[in-house]
Each structure stands twice: as C-alpha cells, then as structure tokens.
Amino acid sequence: MSIELTRNFSIIAHIDHGKTTLSDRLLEFTKTITERQQQDQLLDAMDLERERGITIKSHPVSMYYKAKDGKTYQLNLLDTPGHVDFSYEVSRSLAACEGAILIVDAAQGVEAQTLANLHLANDQELTIVPVINKIDLPSADLPKVHKQLEDIICIPAEDAIPASAKAGIGIEDILEAIVERIPAPEQPKDDHLRASVFDSIYDNFRGVVSYVRVMSGSMKRGTRIKFFHTPNTYEIKEVGVFTPAMTKRDELVAGDVGYVIANMKSAHDVKIGDTMTTSVQPCPEPLPGFKEIQPMVFSGIYPVDSSDYESLKVAVAKLQINDAAFSFMSESSAALGFGFRCGFLGLLHMEIIQERLRREFNMDIISTYPSVIYEVTQTNGEEVIVDNPCMLPEAQQIQEIREPMVRVYIMTPGDYIGDLMKLIMEKRGDMENTETIDDLRVMLTCRMPLAEILVDFNDRLKSMTRGYGSMDYEHDGYRAAKMVKMDIMIAGEPVDAFATIVHRDKAEGYGRKLCERLKTVIPQQLFVVAIQAAIGGKIIARESISAMRKNVTAKCYGGDISRKRKLLEKQKKGKAKMKAIGKVNIPQDAFIRVLKND
Numbered sequence: 001m002s003i004e005l006t007r008n009f010s011i012i013a014h015i016d017h018g019k020t021t022l023s024d025r026l027l028e029f030t031k032t033i034t035e036r037q038q039q040d041q042l043l044d045a046m047d048l049e050r051e052r053g054i055t056i057k058s059h060p061v062s063m064y065y066k067a068k069d070g071k072t073y074q075l076n077l078l079d080t081p082g083h084v085d086f087s088y089e090v091s092r093s094l095a096a097c098e099g100a101i102l103i104v105d106a107a108q109g110v111e112a113q114t115l116a117n118l119h120l121a122n123d124q125e126l127t128i129v130p131v132i133n134k135i136d137l138p139s140a141d142l143p144k145v146h147k148q149l150e151d152i153i154c155i156p157a158e159d160a161i162p163a164s165a166k167a168g169i170g171i172e173d174i175l176e177a178i179v180e181r182i183p184a185p186e187q188p189k190d191d192h193l194r195a196s197v198f199d200s201i202y203d204n205f206r207g208v209v210s211y212v213r214v215m216s217g218s219m220k221r222g223t224r225i226k227f228f229h230t231p232n233t234y235e236i237k238e239v240g241v242f243t244p245a246m247t248k249r250d251e252l253v254a255g256d257v258g259y260v261i262a263n264m265k266s267a268h269d270v271k272i273g274d275t276m277t278t279s280v281q282p283c284p285e286p287l288p289g290f291k292e293i294q295p296m297v298f299s300g301i302y303p304v305d306s307s308d309y310e311s312l313k314v315a316v317a318k319l320q321i322n323d324a325a326f327s328f329m330s331e332s333s334a335a336l337g338f339g340f341r342c343g344f345l346g347l348l349h350m351e352i353i354q355e356r357l358r359r360e361f362n363m364d365i366i367s368t369y370p371s372v373i374y375e376v377t378q379t380n381g382e383e384v385i386v387d388n389p390c391m392l393p394e395a396q397q398i399q400e401i402r403e404p405m406v407r408v409y410i411m412t413p414g415d416y417i418g419d420l421m422k423l424i425m426e427k428r429g430d431m432e433n434t435e436t437i438d439d440l441r442v443m444l445t446c447r448m449p450l451a452e453i454l455v456d457f458n459d460r461l462k463s464m465t466r467g468y469g470s471m472d473y474e475h476d477g478y479r480a481a482k483m484v485k486m487d488i489m490i491a492g493e494p495v496d497a498f499a500t501i502v503h504r505d506k507a508e509g510y511g512r513k514l515c516e517r518l519k520t521v522i523p524q525q526l527f528v529v530a531i532q533a534a535i536g537g538k539i540i541a542r543e544s545i546s547a548m549r550k551n552v553t554a555k556c557y558g559g560d561i562s563r564k565r566k567l568l569e570k571q572k573k574g575k576a577k578m579k580a581i582g583k584v585n586i587p588q589d590a591f592i593r594v595l596k597n598d
C-alpha cells in the first residue's frame, strides 16, 4: 500500500465514552472483523480488564476502507491504554500517529480525562477529529457539547461528527473524516530504517513481539537490527501486520504499523519509545521522545506463608519478563520475613500485578503500604533516592527531602467546589486555576503531592460529588517538603512493615489512626501491650491493649477430656499463624487487615 493511502490514528476518550464500541464498529464496517470474531476477541481480553470495565492494553489493527473517492485506504488504528499510569505508552502510541479521534459523550460532555488526553495529542501535533458519541441517548445535548468543544478545547463545533457507536450512526462519516482530514505519513527523507517501538508484548512461545511504526526505510526477515537504548543486535525472524490477528508479511515499509519478532528473550531487551534501526547501516540518531520508564510507586510484597518465598520469587521473575515496567529486588522485614520490594508505574499497575500474582500464580501475598520515591539531599551533600521508608537516612543527616508532585485536573459540578477545595488543601495541594465549563460544571487545576492522591483521593472525590466529579493527573516534578519517618512500635519493638514516610503536620493524625486500628486487630496478651507511633524516638500517639489470661478450656466444665484436647490443639494451630514481634504474637492477617483498610 503506498504511503499516500495510509492513515495512522488513535482514539482518545474519557472512560466509558465509547472508545471500545466505536473501534468495534469501525472494524465491522470495514469488514475487518465479523461479529463472530468480535465475540472471540472479547473472550480473549484479560479477565481483569473486563471486570474493571477498562482497557489496559490492546492491539493495533489495520483495516482497509474503500472511500467515496474510489480509492482503498489502509487505516491503522493504534489503541491507547486509558489510564494515567500508562501515559508514557499513550504518548508513544500517539507519536506513531498523524491524527486522533477525540470522542466526547453527548450526554456527559467534556471530562477531565478528555482534556488530559487532548494535551497528550496536542504535544504530538496530531490532527484531531472530534466525534460526539451516544447521540441516540434521550439525555444527549448537542448544543451543550458544541459549546464545550469551542470554549474548552477550541475546536469549531461544525467539525464535530455526531455519532452513535451503539446504534451504528455516523460510522461512515468518521471513516471519511479519517481519510480526508488526517494527513498521510510524511515521505521519508532517506532510506535508513527508523522504526518507533510503541509497545511490546511477551509471548510464551515467540518471545518478545515489538509493535512498531516504520518512519523510514524497510525491514524483513533476516534484517539485523539494533536499538539505541539497549546494547544487543538481533536478527528479525518475522514481520507482519495486525488484521487484527498477527498476520505475516514479507516486508514492513515507511508508514506501516506492524509487529517484529526477533530473538529477544525478555521484555527488557526492547524499551518502549526506542528506535529500531539496522545494525549494518544505522540511522544517525534516534527518533525523538524516548524516556526511561521510571517506577513511581513502591510496595513490599511478601508471601503470607514464608515457605512460599521461592515460588513467589519464580512468579515475580516471570511477571518481569512480561512487563518491563515492573521491577523488583529482594528485601527482608523483621515482621514479614523475606519478600520483594517492587516498583510500579502507579497504583493501578500495582493492583494489576498483585492480582496477577494471586490469580495466575496462586500466590497468597501481603503487600505493605505503598510509598512514592523521595529524593533526599544529605548534609554531606550526597543525594539518595528512597523508595522504602526503612531506608530513609537519620533525621540529622537530612538536609532536604523532595517528594514527587502531580498536576491534577478535576471536573466537578459547581455545588461541590467548596468541599473539594477543602479536600485539596487537606491533601497539601495548591489551587492553580478554576474555570467555568458550562452552567453546571467547573474545572479545577491544582498541584498536589503524588503520595496524597495514591490511596483515597479519587474515592473521596467521587463520594463528595455523588459520582459526578472526575479527575486525571500528570506527573509534575518534585517539591521540597517536611517529610519524616514514622515508626510504629508494638510493646516497645519497632515493626518495620508499618513504617511510613509522612508529612510532619499529618504525622499525629495518621499515627493515631494506625494505633487505633492495630488495637482492634492485635489479640489481648497475658500482659499490657503498648502500641505507639514515634518520630525519631518521640512518641506521638499511643494505645494500649489490656492484659487478659486466655483460658480456652474454661468453657468445658468438668469431664470431656477429648473436647478439651481438641480445643488445645486448635489453640496451638492458631499460634502457628501468629508472627512474633518481640514477645507479642500478632496474627498474620493483622498486617493484611491494617494495611488493606487504608
């Protein structure tokens, strides 16, 4: 297919505005996929994605469309993950396109994620084709959405294509707009191979499959390739396109979107955003935009039963071969035994990995409170990066601690602004902008510490706005803050699994909460147990559990010795599941309960 007849595009949208439904309709209309296949494809999707109703990852697809001008075009649709954890992948997919369809729900209007996605598309200077979806809904309000497009996004309302992905309205108009409005890929300036790797998956049988957009040159089976950010060279075993199944082709040329299989054995052999070129005649410099993926959120993962350590090690290593964004290192904790310190792109990524360990590997795991990365300047001038509260240098050795920040976009009905501003302040955020979107809604922009939105910010936003508020965020550098390490001591012994880095002003409140919660999960002992929160040796919160003599046989009056024995047996078993912290026995699930509840 000649380059003038190729169009590369993505679909961007707020969650639930109809991206998946529209993609399916485009595939159906171009007869790329039959209804029967569509069902199969749905069955193939990861369980997790279906349960959560979000698309985490999906394949690009090539379709052929005979346009009204009589010519047949190859349209390559690159899907983008719809979550900020994967925003680097989104930016690489967008960089491989010339245009994007921007879907806006006719009833809901522009949302926070619509804007965040649009920023990413504008950064890549893509041609935007706005589509107003769900016009079949009785609550659809086209004039309102038109006004929002003009006021907020600065797109002329007449450019927007009214559509219903569900009812099949406007599908042909969208395809025509892709052909007419989105430019063909640029003619390459020379013949050097330059292919941008925008995603990769790991296949148990074929190893790494790289998804690429070829910018110039060509490649086929036998071509020797190399990258700019990994050292090795590889020989290509197979190239092909997505129809949507992987379909072998003789060659990929400039303008094409397809896949490359070379003998790469681990997800770490190829980095997303890197440039693939030939090893014999490499292009002089890489394509722009590469970034090393940095994990932003860390958590310890431990086997509940310490004899499962080896199996857990095998499981995390397997996951890492699949997922280059996931990292781990062994660590040990006095409270939890041997386990791993794991790095994730964000909270959703963390949950996905934990779920996969549970489901695919049948691991019974416990994870510690998530932590972000802190940059620490020590008094001796040395810089250290801290991802584990236990590794924070002593207070007197610290000159400055900087924490990661995010810029948050919040869309909310105007009535809740007051409450939301309070929440933002409580979370140590700074308001940057308030903009009226329409008669009902307002968009707030603020800068907040990443650590503050990690756990419950979105939930509180949702409940505060009765579900009408939406948010999205992007990473925005580091800022100095008064962070301190808070220890939790049980009967005088610090328990490393509960150590956290908190803001000095919030330490008391958080310490009190943790102590109260621990009090409810630690069983009474034969002596009084003190639960204390401390900063650098100074106690800031305290609870105590009164002593009790536990006599399990008390209920068995008199005779029945076998029943007595049974109860004693049971008590012994119960003891085995306890973890001894100093002289206090803490039930294993106490950690789970306390850490989970947050």
Ligand SMILES: Nc1nc2c(ncn2[C@@H]2O[C@H](COP(=O)(O)OP(=O)(O)OP(=O)(O)O)[C@@H](O)[C@H]2O)c(=O)[nH]1
Pocket (backbone or CB within 6 Å): 013, 014, 015, 016, 017, 018, 019, 020, 021, 022, 053, 054, 055, 082, 133, 134, 135, 136, 137, 163, 164, 165, 166, 167
């Ligand atoms: N009434 C109506 N409903 C639609 C239309 N398009 C999609 N929907 C419904 O809206 C819901 C969300 O659609 P999806 O296509 O899954 O949304 P999405 O944007 O792909 O969501 P993510 O994959 O989570 O980003 C589904 O229940 C669809 O059936 C439409 O044109 N009209």
